[in-house]
Amino acid sequence: MTDALELDALWEDFHRAVNMTSQELAAWLRVIDADESTQPLPEHAGEPTGQHVLAILQKRRTDLTDTDLEVMYEVVDTVAAEADVGHEPEAESTRRRRRLMTLGHDPLKA
Template identity: 80%
Template sequence: MTDALELDALWEDFHRVVNMTSQELAAWLRVSDAAEDTEPLPEHAGSPTGQHVLAILQKRRTDLTDDDVEVMYEVVDTVSAQKDPENEPAAEDTPRRHLLMTLGHDPLKP
C-alpha cells in the first residue's frame, strides 16, 4: 500500500477528477449499457472500471484496498491525459466525453 501522504494526495486528485456523484455515475453506467429494449441490472451496468470507480466513491479513504488505489491512479492518469481545456467535448455526444463519463468525469460540468 502507498504511504499516507501519497494516499492523501491520490484521494484528493481522484475526487478532483471524478466530478460526478455516485448517483450520477450509476445512472450514466446504466444508460450507457442499456440496449433499445433492455437495461442491465444496476450492479452489472457499465465497464468493470466504471463499476470500480462507483464502489470507490462509496468508500471511506481508510477502507481502500490495493486494487482501489490502482484504479484511482488509472482514473487520474486517464482523465488528466484526456483533458484538453482548449478542446473540451461539446454538449453533443462524443466518444471522448462518454469515455470520461464512464470514469466519473463529465467534462461539461463546471
C-alpha cells in the same frame, strides 16, 4: 500500501478528476449499457472500471484496497491525459466525453 501523504494526495486527485456523484455515475452506467429492450441490473451496468470507480466513491479512505488504489491512479492519469480544456464545449457528444464519463469525469461539468 501507499504512505499517508501519498494516499491523501491520491484521494484528492481522484475526487478532483471524478466530478460526477455516485448517483450520476450509476445512472450513466445504466444508460450506456441499456438497449431498446433491456436495462441491466444497476450492479452490473457499465464497464468494469466504471463499476470500480462507483464502488470507490462509496468507500471511506480507510477502506481502500490495493486494487482500489491502482484504479484511482489509472483514472487520475487517464483524465489528466485526456483533459482538453480549450475544447470542452465541443466535447458534448463525442466518444471522448462518453469514455471519460464512464470513469466518472464529465468534461462539461465545472
